[in-house]
Amino acid sequence: MRQLNVGIIGYKFMGRAHSNAWKKASLFFDIPFQPVLKVACGRHLDGLTEFADKWGWEETETDWRRLIERDDIDVIDIATPQHLHAEIALAAAKAGKHLFCEKPLAMTSAQAEEMLRACQASGVTHYLNHNYRRVPAIALAKRMIDDGLIGTVYHWRAAYQQDWITDPNFPLTWQLQRELAQAGPQWDLNSHCVDLAHHLVGQITDVTALTRRFIDQRPLAMEGAMGNLKAEASRTGMGQVTVEDAALMLVNFKNGAVGSFEATRFANGRKNKLSFEIYGSDGAVTFDLERLNELRYFSNRDPDGLSGFRTLLTTDESHPYIKNWWPAGHIIGYEHTFIHAVADFVTALGQGTAIKPDFSDGVAILKVLEAGLKSATEQKTVTIEY
Numbered sequence: 491m492r493q494l495n496v497g498i499i500g501y502k503f504m505g506r507a508h509s510n511a512w513k514k515a516s517l518f519f520d521i522p523f524q525p526v527l528k529v530a531c532g533r534h535l536d537g538l539t540e541f542a543d544k545w546g547w548e549e550t551e552t553d554w555r556r557l558i559e560r561d562d563i564d565v566i567d568i569a570t571p572q573h574l575h576a577e578i579a580l581a582a583a584k585a586g587k588h589l590f591c592e593k594p595l596a597m598t599s600a601q602a603e604e605m606l607r608a609c610q611a612s613g614v615t616h617y618l619n620h621n622y623r624r625v626p627a628i629a630l631a632k633r634m635i636d637d638g639l640i641g642t643v644y645h646w647r648a649a650y651q652q653d654w655i656t657d658p659n660f661p662l663t664w665q666l667q668r669e670l671a672q673a674g675p676q677w678d679l680n681s682h683c684v685d686l687a688h689h690l691v692g693q694i695t696d697v698t699a700l701t702r703r704f705i706d707q708r709p710l711a712m713e714g715a716m717g718n719l720k721a722e723a724s725r726t727g728m729g730q731v732t733v734e735d736a737a738l739m740l741v742n743f744k745n746g747a748v749g750s751f752e753a754t755r756f757a758n759g760r761k762n763k764l765s766f767e768i769y770g771s772d773g774a775v776t777f778d779l780e781r782l783n784e785l786r787y788f789s790n791r792d793p794d795g796l797s798g799f800r801t802l803l804t805t806d807e808s809h810p811y812i813k814n815w816w817p818a819g820h821i822i823g824y825e826h827t828f829i830h831a832v833a834d835f836v837t838a839l840g841q842g843t844a845i846k847p848d849f850s851d852g853v854a855i856l857k858v859l860e861a862g863l864k865s866a867t868e869q870k871t872v873t874i875e876y
C-alpha cells in the first residue's frame with residue numbers, strides 16, 4: 491500500500507489524540523494509503539522526544555517551517571493553539587501539503603477565508619477537525635433528520651459545559667489569553683456546537699448573545715516542557731484573563747428554526763458535557779456526549795399511550811462507522827471519533843474528493859462566533875453576511 495507521510499505540529503492533548511488516530515485508522519478501516527507517523531514537531535526537544543518515542547513518530551523537528559519545507563511530507567496535521575493555525579496552514583497549502591487542522595479554524599473569519607483561498611489555489615485537501623460529527627450517534631441523528639423522521643425542525647438547543655477552570659488558582663494558560671485563543675468557550679466550545687447546528691439543522695442567519703467573565707485575574711503560568719502548569723503557577727505573579735468564561739447565544743436559522751447555545755467552563759460537575767436537543771414537527775432527537783453511545787428519539791407516530799423518548803444504543807452494525815469496530819453493545823469512545831476522521835480523510839485523499847467539515851465550514855462557523863461576540867459587546871442582534 492502506498493504510504494502517506496504525516497507531519498504533526500503540537501504534541502500535547504490533540505497531539506496524542508491525533509497520533510492514536512493516525513496509528514489505528516488502517517487497522518480498523520480499509521483505507522487507500524498507509525499513514526506513516528513521520529515527523530513530530532514542537533518547541534521543546536525534551537518533551538517532544540519523549541512524545542515521539544512513545545507514539546512512534548520517526549523523527550522530530552522544533553521549527554514548523556522546516557517541517558513544511560520537506561519534500562517527503564504529504565500531510566500537515568495542525569494540533570497547536572489557534573493563533574498559529576493560519577500561518578501554518580498558509581505556508582503548508584503553498585507547499586502543496588494536505589491539511590488536517592484542529593478547530594477553531596482561526597482567530598478570525600478573514601484569516602479563515604485566506605486559508606480557504608490558499609487551499610483552493612493549490613488544490614490541497616483541507617479538513618477541519620470538528621470530530622463530533624463522526625460520533626456514530628450524531629451521524630445517525632443526521633441520517634434520521636435527512637430521512638424526515640423528526641419532520642420540520644423547529645428548535646435547536648445546545649449546551650457545552652465544562653468545569654476545568656472554576657478553581658481561581660487555575661493558571662493563566664493559553665486558552666485564557668485573547669492573543670493566543672481569540673475567545674474563551676465561544677471559540678473553543680461553541681465552535682463545535684455551531685458546526686453541529688449547521689450540519690444537523692442548517693445555516694444560522696442572526697445572533698443575539700451575551701458573554702460573562704467570572705474571574706479576572708489568575709496566577710501566571712510558566713509552561714514547562716510537558717506543561718506542568720500548576721506547579722509553576724505558585725512561583726509567579728498574577729495576570730489578566732482576557733477572554734470570556736461563559737457565552738450564550740440565541741439564533742435564527744434560514745429554514746425558520748430557532749436555536750440556543752450555552753458554552754461555559756464554569757459548570758461544576760460537568761466535565762465535557764456537550765448536549766443538544768432537536769425538536770421537529772414529527773418528533774425529536776437528543777444527545778449527550780457523556781453518554782456517547784446513545785441517541786434518544788421521540789416519535790409522534792408512536793401509538794397512543796405508548797409514546798415517550800426511547801434510547802437507541804448506537805452500536806449495531808447498521809449504525810455509522812460501527813461495522814469496523816466490535817459486535818453490538820461493545821461500546822466505543824472519544825478517541826474513536828478521531829480515528830473516524832483520519833479514516834475519512836485518507837479515503838477522501840485516495841478518491842480525490844472533498845471531506846466535510848472543511849475550511850469553508852470553518853469560515854461560516856467563525857462568522858457566527860464573531861457575530862456572537864459583536865452582539866454581546868454592542869448588545870444588539872447581529873445579522874451574518876455569508
Ligand SMILES: NC(=O)c1ccc[n+]([C@@H]2O[C@H](COP(=O)([O-])OP(=O)(O)OC[C@H]3O[C@@H](n4cnc5c(N)ncnc54)[C@H](O)[C@@H]3O)[C@@H](O)[C@H]2O)c1
Pocket residue numbers: 499500501502503504505531532533534554569570571572574592593594619620621678
Ligand atoms: N477537536 C477537539 O475536540 C479538540 C479538543 C481540544 C483542543 N482542540 C484544539 O486543538 C488545538 C490544540 O489544543 P490542545 O488542547 O492540544 O493544546 P495543548 O496546549 O495541549 O497543546 C498545544 C501544543 O502546541 C504546541 N505549540 C505551541 N506553539 C507552538 C509552536 N510555535 N511550534 C510548534 N508547536 C507549538 C505546544 O508545544 C503543544 O504541544 C487548539 O486549537 C484547540 O482548540 C480540539
